[in-house]
Amino acid sequence: MQTGDVLIVGEDICQQVVGRKDAFDAVEAVFGAMARGDAYNFPVIREAIGYADALYGFKSGFDRAGQVLGLKSGGYWPGNMEKGLTNHQSTVCLFDPDTGRLSALVGxxxxxxxxxxxxxxxxxxxxxxxxxxxxxxxxxxxxxxFQLRAAVEQRDFDKVVAWNPHPEMLPRLAAVAEELGLAFGAVIPEELGAQADVIITITSAFEPLVMTDWIKPGTHVACMGTDTKGKQEVDPALLAKAAVFTDEVAQSVSIGEAQHAVARGMISQDDITPIGAVINGDHAGRTNPDQITLFDGTGVGLQDLAVASVAARLAQEQGLAGHAAL
Incomplete structure (x- = not known):
């Protein structure tokens, strides 16, 4: 790449070059760097723009260990599906940490x-x-x-049970499970809690969908949908009962699933452990087989920068990136 050139890595190229293993390694590494103090997320800006019912904002940060600086700009447009687009739209801008020069635009x-x-x-x-x-x-x-495909690579699952507020959407998930060779069952939430050893919640709910009494001992719960003030997927009492981990504590208590338990005085931010501490070996993580563990995945800017950096590097190495001169 010539000096002054900006790499352009579109959506199709990102899908071509970045696989699940690439994303896993990048995210795991940046969580570890965050816990060591080698990477920092900057304050999130997320606002309703008063048009098209859209939410728009910025997530940014600097990974000193990985030498990645940048921001993700984008948001949520609820009417996009009717236009043949995904509701979430975003672009990542990467900058040279030595000079501040824009180095890449990544879908x-x-x-x-x-x-x-x-x-x-x-x-x-x-x-x-x-x-x-x-x-x-x-x-x-x-x-x-995406959640299902990534999860099954971490444990030897033999069955998927699922519930959705709109049950007509479940056949699509069932098809993915069948493709992966897993049995699939559409169940009510109580039955899901009774059967599941690992639960992933990935909704846009503003009320608890999973109650504490439904969760059996030893379950791991990954709450992945709550990333905005007011959103909620699980009973706050579940966080008081579980060992709670997160990507970033500051976001967990303000816009993540933990916001409700903290607001009610059920837990404090000192009860929440960064997952990077477990990755780095500084925290034991799960301490016994019957312990309920909960991961509050709020979504941090450094995750986006980490995978965008991988996309830019791989696209450049494979001669797939476009170039633009500034």
């Missing part, structure tokens, strides 16, 4: 999906019981298929 839609799935997958790898056999899915939207 963020596929990468957002694959990095979110990688985040829950990392939590399963480090916190779920080794003998977990049944995966529970709460939610059957666009992101759920």
């Amino acid at each position: 963020g839609n596929y990468l957002t999906a694959v990095r979110t799935a990688a985040s829950s997958s990392v939590s399963i790898a480090h916190l779920a019981r080794r003998d977990a056999k049944v995966l529970g899915m709460v939610g059957a939207g666009h992101q759920s298929a």
Whole structure:
């Protein structure tokens, strides 16, 4: 790449070069760097723009260990599906940390999906019981298929049970399970809790969909849908009962699933452990087979920057990236 050139990596190229293993490794590494203090997320901006019912904002940060600086700009447009587009739209801007020069523009839609799935997958790898056999899915939207594919690579699951507020969406998830060679069952939430060893919640709910009494001992729960003030997927009492881990504590208590338990005084931020501490070996993670573990995946900017950096590097190495001169 010539000095002054900016790499352009579109959505199709991102899908071509970044696989689940690439995303897992990038996200795991950046979580570890965050816990060591080698990587920093900057304050999130996320606002309703008063047009098209859209939410729009910025996530940014600097990974000193990985030498990655940048931001993701984008948001949620609820009417996009009717236009043949995904509701989440975003672009990642990467900058040279030595000069501040824009170095790459990377499509963020596929990468957002694959990095979110990688985040829950990392939590399963480090916190779920080794003998977990049944995966529970709460939610059957666009992101759920990414979650399912990533999760099954971490444990030897033989069955998927799922529930969605709109049951007509479940056949799509069932098709993915069949493709993966897994039995599939559409169940009510109580039954999902009774069967599942690992549960992933990936909805846009603003009320608890999973109650504490439904969760059996030893379950690992990855709450992946709550990333905004007011959103909620599980009973706050579940966080008081579980060992709670997160990507970033500050986001967990403000916009993540933990916001409700903290607001009610059920837990404090000191009760929440960064998953990077487990990755780095500074925290034991799960301490006994019957312990309920919960991962509050709020989605941090450094995840986006990590996978975008991988996409830019691989696209350049494979001669697939476009170039633009500034």
